[in-house]
Amino acid sequence: MELGIGIGWRPEIAAEVESLSGIDWVEAVAENLCADHLPDSLVRLRERGVTVVPHGVALGLGGADRPDPDRLAGLAARAGLLGAPLVTEHIAFVRAGGPLTASPRLEAGHLLPVPRTWDALDVLCENVRIAQDSLPVPLALENIAALITWPGEELTEGQFLAELVERTGVRLLIDVANLHTNHVNLGQDPAKALDELPVEAIAYVHVAGGVEKNGVWHDTHAHPVSEPVLEVLAELRSRVDPPGVLLERDDAFPPGAELAGELEAIRATLRKAAPSADAGPDRAAARKAAPAAGRGPVASPDPAPASDGSAGTGARTAAPSPVPAGTRDRTAVAQTALLSALVAGTPAPEGFDHRRLRVQSRALAAKRADVVAKVAPELPEILGDGYRAAFLAYAGSRPMSGGYRRDALDFAEHVLIAGGPADPVARRRLTYWWQDRSGARPPRRTTRLVRAARAVLVGK
Secondary structure (H helix, E strand, C coil): CCCEEEEEECHHHHHHHHHCCCCCEEEEEHHHCCCCCCCHHHHHHHHCCCEEEEECCCCCCCCCCCCCHHHHHHHHHHHHHHCCCCEEEECCEEEEEECCCCEEEEEEEEEECCCCCHHHHHHHHHHHHHHHHHCCCCEEEECCCCCCCCCCCCCCHHHHHHHHHHHHCCEEEEEHHHHHHHHHHHCCCHHHHHHHCCHHHEEEEEECCCEEECCEEECCCCCCCCHHHHHHHHHHHCCCCCCEEEECCCCCCCCHHHHHHHHHHHHHHHHHHCCCCCCCCCHHHHHHCCCCCCCCCCCCCCCCCCCCCCCCCCCCCCCCCCCCCCHHHHHHHHHHHHHHHHHCCCCCCCCCCHHHHHHHHHHHHHHHHHHHHHHCCHHHHHHHHHHHHHHHHHHHHCCECCCHHHHHHHHHHHHHHCCCCCCHHHHHHHHHHHHHHHCCCCCCHHHHHHHHHHHHHHHC
16 A cells, blocks of 8 residues: 555644645554544544554564453554554564563563564564454554664574564564664664565655764654664665655654655655666565575565455465464563663673663653653642652662553652652642542542642642
């Protein structure tokens, strides 16, 4: 399916997205949508014929556990509600621990890289097949940005993706900003990755901004798209004409005119990089001849499945084989050890760069603080300038075990148990806020009115 030029739809820029000209489609974060009701802005866009693709962030298909059926059902419901031609997710793990390791469940609140090993690939492929069987439309998976790399990797990123496509028939969502991030942070050559991956399986492309600090590139999605990222997009366009290209922005949203300017820069890059009719030999053919390490050559994938769902979810190019015994257990132990080091302060697993782990750990805590401030804006309002320091101190000793809303409640409870805040008015406000949201069910209307009146009196 030809998608064209799109932009990530976010509630904060809904009006700007609707007013942009030349937008063929949008992508919405699946977990931010209700399964049975669409925001008015998305309804209007769909009525205008704009395609909407749900983009999941919480499945954790690269994790040791099999995909959660409820999360899959929710993603399927959103795809149906949107009439989407496909759904997308990430090649990442987002949680660890639990029954496979007989340890507490840990949530990263972020997309973390899976090792490019045969064990990790076996687990990922089986999880992808489970997801494909549960979804009503084809699935495409995105490469992620990384601050850290696993020791003992057996495949390059391009080889890993090629083998994934060969085994499952899954489509690819290639984020060129993430390729640039991995170039700066891990020394991985974007051109080599593009040469090795199956570009014919690309469903669409992400383009996003970031910023470099102290030699580390942070994939913020809160800065303008940089020239190096556009150069990676040009590299990709020289190899294939992608069905769709989408601009992502998740924070520090600029005016609509700036978004329009970034979209035009993307269009110009695609036009300029398009190969001429007398271009040289097909680079995809050269990739197909390059063997992967370890288990022999990576075969070229069959043509990508039709995105109209006519071939089911466009799943397999070969009969699936079960994950070898013990593979999930080994994967679970390794991922739990890494995530525990990042969020619970346990010793770093052998072979990891300790400095990079500290950078990643600080980034995870900072993201938790930022997201909790968004989902529970009353907390920074009540705690004032002390919110961030208090939350980072809490995050250093309390790993996230549920979602961000649960994290907000746990943080408020932690502050109250510790005797804070020092200001009695703020303490009463925080107590009432926590009480309103921590019950087994939402408070009745009368209770809400009484508490609202009490809050007004407390504030005087």
